[in-house]
Amino acid sequence: MNDGRSPEPVHSVRGYLFVYFALLAGTGLTVWASFIPFGSREINIGIALLIAGVKAFLVAGYFMHLISERKMICNVMGFTAFFFLSLMFLTLYAMHDFPPTTVTH
Amino acid sequence: MDIPYTVQPRPDTGVYNAKMGIWLFLASEVMLFGGLFSAYVLLRVGADAWPHGWLNIPLGTANTFVLITSSITTVLAWVSLKNNQFSxxxxxxxxxxxxxxxFxxxxxxxxRDKFMHYEITLANGKFADGHLIGKSRDFDLAKKTGSVTLHGYEVDQEVDLMDLHRPEARHIQREEITIPAVEIKKMxxxxxWHNTYTAIYFTLTGLHALHVIGGALVIGFLWGPGSRMWKTDPERFTNRVEVSGLFWHFVDLIWIFLFPVLYLL
Structure with missing residues (x-):
């Protein structure tokens, strides 16, 4: 019945389980790190976002197979990442670009 | 009429059409949530005080575990079809x-917890905060009749309600408080509508929950009536499961950022 299947390699279940447990551990680590005073809230935010970034890479790379995906799709997501990061950069940049009459707290 | 490239890869893209379509859709979704994350950053930086500890971390953590678990079962469902294991x-x-x-x-x-949680500005300048237990039958804030009962506590300044992670806040004793309407200035x-934090919290998590509902409806269809296609066109059905799985993983990916940003930081 399935003779006409595409010849894509079937990914190992063991590999998926490894990613799954890494994601669970990453979640636990995020919660633990949020209660540790690293000196400033900015450092805590940076650490939490770093762990979230690694978890996002695991989901996108392995569960969504982006690391083994066709070049066309990688290009599309590469452009998306560029525009997303540009948006975040502009947001952060705007925080230092108040009009002179603005009252800051 | 046959729809082309539902199974075979399209020569110019190298993938079947639905896969190209879902990736383009996900790209637009990244920018949608990106805009809202950008709004979050601006609101947070512009706020006089930003709340901490307002959300239930154990529940948020549990929901993260639930979504991660759903992600691996989605990918294992697809692997099962690839291995010809329909059951x-x-x-x-x-x-x-x-x-x-x-989830x-x-x-x-x-x-529900947030809608039952009230902040009351008292006439004496203090603030009462807690979960609503009940209102007397004649309670009418405009006419200043009746009373309201909360399970909570009182503070001198509104800013004391902001950071519930601070050491003093952990020792606050909550008790039943009955407040007559005549003593209530604002409730x-x-x-x-409470403040910019709850506004962005409900916007981000509400939009995410809509995505969960949409994804669950599609997965439910493929699990139920849609699974009949396995008998007639198994490869196309497998592709449908892959495409729905890609969307589901994206929903998980968004939550991976929402959880620390809203619950922990």
Whole structure:
């Protein structure tokens, strides 16, 4: 019945389980790190976002197979990442670009 | 009329059309949530004080575990079809659906908690904060009649309600407080209108929950009536499961950022 299947390699279940447990551990680590005073809230935010970034890479790379995906799709997501990061950069940049009459707290 | 490239890769893109379509859709979704994350950053930086500890971390953590579990069952459902194991596919997709319902159940509980949580500005300048137990039958804030009962506490300044992670806040004793309407200056729950934090919290998590509902409906269809296609066109059905799985993983990916940003930081 399935003779006409595409010849894509079937990914190992063991590999998926490894990613799954890494994601669970990453979640636990995020919660633990949020209660540790690293000196400033900015450092805590940076650490939490770093762990979230690694978890996002695991989901996108392995569960969504982006690391083994066709070049066309990688290009599309590469452009998306560029525009997303540009948006975040502009947001952060705007925080230092108040009009002179603005009252800051 | 046959729809082309539902199974075979299109020569110019190298993938079947639905896969190209879902990736383009996900690209637009990244920018949608990116805009809202950008709004979050601006609101947070511009706020005089930003709340901490307003959300239930154990529930948020549990929901993260639930979504991660649903992600692996989705991918294992697809692997099962690739290995020609239809019954295993049904099992894994059923687990995904249960996880989706579990996530929505926990989220609904959290939303209800926020709508039952009130902040009351008292006439003496103090603030009462807590969960609503009940209102007297004649309670009318405009006419200043009756009373309202909360399970909570009073503070001198509103800013004391902001950081519930600070050491002093952990020792606050909550008790039943009955407040006559004549002593109430202003009263409101922790809905989206409460402040910019609750506004962006409900916007981000509400939009995410809509995605969970949409994804669950598609997965439910593929698990139920849609699975008949396995008998007639198994490869196309497998591709449908892959495409729905890509969307589901994206929903998980967004939550990976929402959880620390809203619950922990």
């Amino acid at each position: 295993r596919f049904k099992l894994f997709h059923a687990i995904t659906l249960v996880c989706a319902l579990c 929505l159940g926990i989220k609904s509980f959290e939303y 409101g729950n922790y809905g989206p």
